Amino acid sequence: MPISAANRHDPRLVRVDDSWLRLPNPYDVPVEICAGPDVPVEPVAVDELLTVLETADTLRTLARAVPGLDPEPRVERVVCTPDFHKGAGIPIGTVLRTVGALIPQAVGNDVNCGMRVEATSLTVDQLRPHLDRLERRLRHLFFAGGRRIGLTARQREGLLREGLPGLLADGVPADPVGAWRQVGPDDLADLDGRLHATGFPVDSAEDFRDWIASGGGTSYDSIIGSVGGGNHFAELQYVAEVRDGATAYAWGLAPGQVVLMVHSGSLSLGHQANATGRDLARAGWPRAVPLPRNRILPIPLDERTAPARRRYLTAFGNAANFALGNRFFLALMLRAGLAEVAGELRSRLVYDAPHNLLWPEPDGTVLHRKGATPAAGPGGDGQRPTDLYGEPVIVPGSMGAPSYLLRGLGSSRALASACHGAGRSIPRGAASRGGDAELDAFLREFRVVTPVDHRDPAVAARRDIVDAWRRDLKQEAPWAYKEVGPVVRSLGRAGVAEPVVELRPLLTVKG
């Protein structure tokens, strides 16, 4: 193989085989990166991985300083996905299994950032003639006053405490307005949780009283129905290629079928929950232990920290539930646009997958995912349709690029986790490449609907707004991301997940 930027790896990494790299370390923590020889690994991200190892050392210090911790805190295993790249603190694409402690900062700031995919009853041939009009309608629905998601305090509290079952406990409002009009029998039928996570039961929502109250009665707020920034989007796609016919059929996907894909998180609620976790970890930090240099503070799983953990996990669960609800409403908004231009349609959930979550287990282990997606294999309790074929793994491409739907294979080496995208080739915040004309041509070609309509002369006159918007959007341009193909092939070769369908974009709404 020729030496190129794409196959040079950081010298600190040891290639184990075609699928895995290992980071040797003095803490005896298994650290492995799932990446083929054609997937470049950012040295800066490897630097950050060393701070994860400092956290392994922090847990040892805690175990010595706080007597009687049972089980003794330690980092059991670290796995990085093929799209692993630099983030704030712990790299994005890091899966961490700990024993005897949880680490709020090992979850991305945006709690339960994730994907929702729905299969519609429309075909790409039916939709193509209406794309110009759809683009205009979606701009109105997402960015120009068309959102109109009214929620009662009861619905808000239900959502934060139970997720979608709580939101929809009383069914659809008697006189539905806006996105609510798109709720159909399939949405209510899926609420038994057999297909996917519909909610995380938590016993209160005290940290979010302001959002719940929001003026009383049926009220509107500035958060629900927002796409969010960065790499978040709401997209219409179609099934371009079927790679695994049996699984595609079981998941209700056929060639040419129009699919909705939403990538979004918990917006400000997740940030608030994470800040709560960080503050509680700091407030409860044992005086005998110096603050770790990397500022990543674990919370040991003992009696002393029980009230703090309960408070954090409640806020965390509230935020995670909000994200499920927001993705649901974003999908309803896409459905509303489709219904306006192509007539009434059916749309059914394929899967909702989280990227940023932690899972405390009764045995004292905690699985943390930051920018990685679950990829459980076939099996489970056999009660869910997905148990037959493995968990749906949604890998979005960068703007304009194909996305993939894979089936998880439950690799224990990979901590049953897959990548959540192609991964950046240019870190966020680095100088963005490409001229304005190049960006504009790209946005037109791929029908990218954005909040700033720079073709409107009144908007174009606001240079400061347009410049800031272009700067941010260039960070999400395809040239800021790796190619998704080699990343997806790495997952297959490693036995993490296998492709089921390839999806190509028709129209993208960027927040």
Added chain:
DNA sequence: ATGTTC
């Protein structure tokens, strides 16, 4: 990643 609406 970071509240764009009645």
